[in-house]
Amino acid sequence: MLGEQNLDHDGAPAEPRHPPVIDKPVLIAEPLLPDLKDLIPLLEGIWERKYVTNHGPLHEQLEAALADHLGVKTAMLFNNATIGLIAALKLFDLPPGSEVITTPMTFAATAHAISWNGLTPVFADILPGTMTLDPAAVEKAITSRTSAILGVHVYGTLCDVDAFARIGASRDIRIIYDAAHAFGATRSGVPVSQFGDASIFSFHATKLFNTLEGGLVATPRESDRKKIYYLRNFGIKNEEEVVEIGINGKMNEVQAAIGLLNLRLVAAEKAKRRRLRNRYIEILGDLDGIQLPAEQPEVENSEQYFPIVIDETRFGRTRDQIYDALKARKVFSRKYFYPICTDFEPYRHLKIVSTRAIPYAEEVKMRVLCLPFHSNVSEDAVSVIHDVMHARP
Amino acid sequence: MLGEQNLDHDGAPAEPRHPPVIDKPVLIAEPLLPDLKDLIPLLEGIWERKYVTNHGPLHEQLEAALADHLGVKTAMLFNNATIGLIAALKLFDLPPGSEVITTPMTFAATAHAISWNGLTPVFADILPGTMTLDPAAVEKAITSRTSAILGVHVYGTLCDVDAFARIGASRDIRIIYDAAHAFGATRSGVPVSQFGDASIFSFHATKLFNTLEGGLVATPRESDRKKIYYLRNFGIKNEEEVVEIGINGKMNEVQAAIGLLNLRLVAAEKAKRRRLRNRYIEILGDLDGIQLPAEQPEVENSEQYFPIVIDETRFGRTRDQIYDALKARKVFSRKYFYPICTDFEPYRHLKIVSTRAIPYAEEVKMRVLCLPFHSNVSEDAVSVIHDVMHARP
Numbered sequence: 120m121l122g123e124q125n126l127d128h129d130g131a132p133a134e135p136r137h138p139p140v141i142d143k144p145v146l147i148a149e150p151l152l153p154d155l156k157d158l159i160p161l162l163e164g165i166w167e168r169k170y171v172t173n174h175g176p177l178h179e180q181l182e183a184a185l186a187d188h189l190g191v192k193t194a195m196l197f198n199n200a201t202i203g204l205i206a207a208l209k210l211f212d213l214p215p216g217s218e219v220i221t222t223p224m225t226f227a228a229t230a231h232a233i234s235w236n237g238l239t240p241v242f243a244d245i246l247p248g249t250m251t252l253d254p255a256a257v258e259k260a261i262t263s264r265t266s267a268i269l270g271v272h273v274y275g276t277l278c279d280v281d282a283f284a285r286i287g288a289s290r291d292i293r294i295i296y297d298a299a300h301a302f303g304a305t306r307s308g309v310p311v312s313q314f315g316d317a318s319i320f321s322f323h324a325t326k327l328f329n330t331l332e333g334g335l336v337a338t339p340r341e342s343d344r345k346k347i348y349y350l351r352n353f354g355i356k357n358e359e360e361v362v363e364i365g366i367n368g369k370m371n372e373v374q375a376a377i378g379l380l381n382l383r384l385v386a387a388e389k390a391k392r393r394r395l396r397n398r399y400i401e402i403l404g405d406l407d408g409i410q411l412p413a414e415q416p417e418v419e420n421s422e423q424y425f426p427i428v429i430d431e432t433r434f435g436r437t438r439d440q441i442y443d444a445l446k447a448r449k450v451f452s453r454k455y456f457y458p459i460c461t462d463f464e465p466y467r468h469l470k471i472v473s474t475r476a477i478p479y480a481e482e483v484k485m486r487v488l489c490l491p492f493h494s495n496v497s498e499d500a501v502s503v504i505h506d507v508m509h510a511r512p
Numbered sequence: 513m514l515g516e517q518n519l520d521h522d523g524a525p526a527e528p529r530h531p532p533v534i535d536k537p538v539l540i541a542e543p544l545l546p547d548l549k550d551l552i553p554l555l556e557g558i559w560e561r562k563y564v565t566n567h568g569p570l571h572e573q574l575e576a577a578l579a580d581h582l583g584v585k586t587a588m589l590f591n592n593a594t595i596g597l598i599a600a601l602k603l604f605d606l607p608p609g610s611e612v613i614t615t616p617m618t619f620a621a622t623a624h625a626i627s628w629n630g631l632t633p634v635f636a637d638i639l640p641g642t643m644t645l646d647p648a649a650v651e652k653a654i655t656s657r658t659s660a661i662l663g664v665h666v667y668g669t670l671c672d673v674d675a676f677a678r679i680g681a682s683r684d685i686r687i688i689y690d691a692a693h694a695f696g697a698t699r700s701g702v703p704v705s706q707f708g709d710a711s712i713f714s715f716h717a718t719k720l721f722n723t724l725e726g727g728l729v730a731t732p733r734e735s736d737r738k739k740i741y742y743l744r745n746f747g748i749k750n751e752e753e754v755v756e757i758g759i760n761g762k763m764n765e766v767q768a769a770i771g772l773l774n775l776r777l778v779a780a781e782k783a784k785r786r787r788l789r790n791r792y793i794e795i796l797g798d799l800d801g802i803q804l805p806a807e808q809p810e811v812e813n814s815e816q817y818f819p820i821v822i823d824e825t826r827f828g829r830t831r832d833q834i835y836d837a838l839k840a841r842k843v844f845s846r847k848y849f850y851p852i853c854t855d856f857e858p859y860r861h862l863k864i865v866s867t868r869a870i871p872y873a874e875e876v877k878m879r880v881l882c883l884p885f886h887s888n889v890s891e892d893a894v895s896v897i898h899d900v901m902h903a904r905p
Contacts, residue, residue: 149562235628331564371717
């Protein structure tokens with residue numbers, strides 16, 4: 120079953136080395152970068168125009184291309200997703216101090232963006248399986264001070280968008296999605312950014328589509344464009360008016376140039392990752408106590424991460440043991456997300472609202488592991504993972 | 513007196529055209545950019561390492577070079593000065609809602625950074641002459657809720673740092689400087705970042721030293737380094753601890769590469785601007801009703817801007833008339849700062865605390881004009897400015 124073909128070249132399958140030896144560390148992620156030869160002419164244009172930031176022509180071009188690629192009315196580039204998320208939360212004039220319900224199973228920036236807006240994060244539990252925010256826990260967490268729900272399409276797995284749409288519609292609650300992991304995801308052909316009031320994508324180096332650092336605020340309403348534009352650029356409406364307490368969220372032209380070129384590479388990278396996903400499912404699918412990424416049949420996956428959940432009682436070894444065993448063979452997985460937001464000093468005093476006695480998030484944080492997931496994960500690395508996972512303890 | 517030499521070449525002085533005609537618009541600022549031929553090898557290194565952000569080697573190199581160049585213990589790069597200023601204000605754990613006294617004669621970001629921290633901006637008047645925060649007005653504005661003074665070295669002109677040091681020392685008040693305009697300024701050889709508790713520089717494209725977008729938080733204490741590092745990177749202390757409500761303020765490697773190369777160009781650009789400054793003084797010095805930039809004999813100027821203040825009653829024409837007359841001849845000056853922060857919708861309800869009946873800031877905002885100030889301002893452009901300023905109304 121193993122080693123039938125090498126993923127990293129197209130010729131005849133190479134004879135795999137047994138046991139495979141990794142020379143160069145295999146990282147959890149690797150940035151997709153365009154050919155420098157393609158970038159240089161774009162840089163020459165920027166240098167000639169001397170128009171290097173403040174919504175230059177490449178910035179405008181990338182923004183239009185992304186609106187098109189993601190199938191969304193309003194798509195506004197940011198210098199990173201955190202600043203985008205901070206601005207997006209500001210978009211809705213949520214009452215100061217009001218509560219925003221979110222998941223602890225996310226990167227710290229999700230909670231921080233709430234705090235920077237003078238809002239109060241409230242953590243609700245996640246669902247087994249998808250590891251996304253549990254609508255029942257959210258219902259339980261809602262108070263008269265709740266102004267928004269900030270769901271996270273964690274690992275690219277979609278939140279229960281229908282449940283949150285119902286919750287949002289029945290009360291005056293905004294639904295916002297941290298879509299940092301969900302670039303290009305769709306459900307039954309509907310782009311992920313069509314769900315909720317706003318979706319924030321990350322273009323950090325570790326993401327499928329990257330601009331080194333970067334982000335995007337997408338909303339299904341053309342009418343949001345103006346205010347996000349102001350918020351991104353210090354609240355400046357025109358030469359004489361500043362109408363919002365804005366921020367500097369501008370992406371420069373060089374990063375926009377890299378984005379324009381990377382956008383052409385996304386489809387091929389995604390196809391390679393899809394093959395890697397299938398290889399992982401092939402080598403791990405028969406293991407007792409290993410939960411593979413949630414299947415969402417109507418969802419076109421963003422191919423961002425490959426998380427597994429290791430039930431140590433059934434599997435016989437813990438997540439940390441697997442992490443260490445892989446690391447010893449130069450394959451770097453990631454305990455992601457561990458710790459979770461409610462473990463962090465600024466949020467440690469907050470409980471996770473759950474329908475269970477012990478929140479599922481507390482359980483899964485000890486069990487979840489993301490495997491290396493990018494096109495340079497060789498078949499040798501897959502072999503190493505196979506060997507480590509199938510070794511008898 | 514005019515046209516004795518052309519600033520833009522080194523040969524024999526060209527015969528000036530009379531009246532000079534500007535073919536290409538002369539802008540208020542132009543970004544200093546390194547030769548692309550020098551940048552490409554650095555990009556090749558980044559592409560080979562695939563280490564594109566998160567404190568990469570060029571980032572570390574630039575940070576060290578800037579600490580050295582600016583003569584400061586702690587120098588931390590940011591993706592822009594606004595995010596730097598937001599993080600710097602967070603550094604001191606100022607009580608929520610406490611008051612930060614600042615100048616209205618500044619870019620909106622100064623006030624916004626206070627607001628984003630959940631602090632209350634209090635605007636105090638500026639001094640005639642230097643146009644920096646007036647210590648007497650600041651004293652008048654201090655209440656029991658004052659936690660910090662945020663001075664701005666506006667146009668590169670230094671604040672009365674001695675007065676603010678005294679105020680800070682006599683009370684529990686932090687002194688922070690928005691040094692966006694003051695890159696490389698010194699007083700009696702002492703770097704500007706040695707004054708106060710923190711100084712924030714801007715590396716935006718319009719600044720003498722630029723990284724397209726960028727900024728730096730500098731403090732005179734080595735011990736601040738760690739906390740600023742955490743604040744810049746989501747509050748992450750290590751793989752398992754998040755200790756602050758941080759932000760994403762990271763600069764990527766490509767911008768760091770541009771910064772490393774631009775740093776080599778700063779001295780020559782500064783020398784050219786110094787000559788331009790002297791030319792402006794030459795052609796404007798004899799005009800009644802024109803106030804030239806404040807002289808601070810002990811200060812090594814940052815050569816960032818050249819603001820003049822036009823007293824229309826003595827000069828016979830208004831600032832706006834001069835602006836329009838220059839524009840008609842393709843020379844773009846800037847009404848900077850006009851409007852001022854207290855004119856902006858988020859701060860309009862706030863009064864400027866002043867020792868005068870009508871704050872000086874209200875007066876000068878109608879009179880101040882920044883002339884184009886960079887090495888590509890030709891002698892023809894200087895001639896146009898001379899002609900416009902000397903024309904009889």
